[in-house]
Amino acid sequence: MTEKKHAARKEIGDVAMGYDDDAGNAGVVRTRYVTFDQPGQELALEGGGTLAPFTLAYETYGTLSERKDNAVLVTHALSGDAHVAGLHSAGDKRPGWWDMMIGPGKGLDTDKYFVICANVIGGCSGSTGPATENPATGKPYGTDFPMITIRDMVNAQMLLLDHLGIGKLLAAVGGSMGGMQVLELAISHPDRTHLCVPLATAARQPTMAIAFNEVGRQAIMADPNWHGGHYYGGKSPAKGLSVARMVGHITYLSDEAMEEKFGRRLQDIHDYTFTFSADFEVESYLRHQGLSFTNRFDANTLLYITRALDYFDLTRQHGTLVKAFADVKARFLVMGFSSDWLHPPYQLKEIVSALRATHKHVSYYEVESHYGHDAFLLEREKMEGIIAAFLASGAKSYTPLAPPVAPAG
């Protein structure tokens, strides 16, 4: 691995902007859409009812091998989408959200692996969600959209794998909510992935995260433009959504990262204005992040997805965490980040201990970083070698999914 300039400049925030020499080297990609509307493709939801038809937006990078043994599914976090790497056009200044990790020669090397990323159901970036037209009414679902869970998100992506003709993934990789999907996939579809890499996540949504999510939801629902979730065609609850995003952003940073990036510095002024305008850089940053989020994200999706996060609890579902993982077959590389206060390392170690209790193959790595929860989107050098090594060694022990045995007689 060569030392690259990317150590020099780091951006904290939503997306690691193109600071690398090899930014966007996964090339120009196009988002694709697949609609599941055939009998048997209804999505039975954990909370009851079905979702049909439904569409998934997805992107792929690299080439699927003839034996279909090199597919890597990347699952996204709360505000992510299918555009995980590369560019949408030649002049695109904004590569995908995990571009630092995906491309030729990167941690998930697209010269070797076929990388897939899909927008989750309930999302607002091409997959079916609350802003989608409800076939029953001809109007957007709004809050008539059914409640969805992490398991529902995973089940939908399994249909995408079927569509792509992939029986068993080489690996499933994801951080935060993406990590929860990775855990769920390993448990409810144990034959569909050989390796699992959950990052900066937890086996159950921690109380503090539920609390912050509730603040975000209340901000949206208190916005007079929310109208019980049926605001499409009119003004959107942008103010509420932007406050929700500001709260979220605080949880993605850390005390140290905020001191370093902003300190108490003032924004373009020499002295306090003695008003409520954004005097401090940190205020200005949060306002900007909140506002720009409203241009690309739907408030109802934030409600639905934070609820899916809050309901995620493998212990509640399976009795104990050890039981939850008892039948998993995948090998695990679990990664925690030292300054992550949304999912502190102990939450990752809980996963490791539970896997180890029934002698699963599991490794744990803790990245030393002061970037907080966002570290998994930023700490390229500290992650990519280990992830690449895990995939390379795992590829050697990959065995394809046994074809279904024809019923006797």
Place this chain on the structure above:
Amino acid sequence: MRRIDYKLIEDLVPDGSTVLDLACGDGDLLSELIAHKHVRGSGVEIDQAAVEKCIGRGLSVFHGDLDAGLADFDDQSHDVVILSLSLQQLRRPRMIVREMVRVGRLAIVSFPNFAHWVPRSQLLLRGRMPVSRDLPYQWWDTPNIHLCTIQDFRALCREEGLCIEQEQYLRSVEKPPPARLLAPNLLARIAIFVVTRC
């Protein structure tokens, strides 16, 4: 050339057992134990590059600091816990020995014997802190902060109420051990202890 201390440790590990190798480094010993003794093995290692090597070899490894103890490992969850030539680098060696017998039924500890005649004579005759093949560092840059002797380790086991099941002595990691070694505390460079809770 295969390390003799690894070979001796391998002979002490039951076939097919579950093994935890503390400070496993690049995973050399673990790999040998998996290949030759079919153990279900995993390691603990603090260094990023070493963890990466272990993972690249397909080993299961836990990135952690032994000075913080083994809180992430359950009581009696392993058949064997190994600490090879690293005891002297830990801040709390007594605590880790206690942790080893808590987590494992059998603890195997190897360490350089500071009472070997070479370091002894350097201290006695030259009045300087010993620098040798086994302990190549100057006093001011050595990672070996808790050196002990065979007698010292026996005393620690007594104080901890641990039973010493076996002691083995080496004069080098490259040479086969002597059939019998009189006065091991004077003549052994490296000692390997197998201890259990009595």
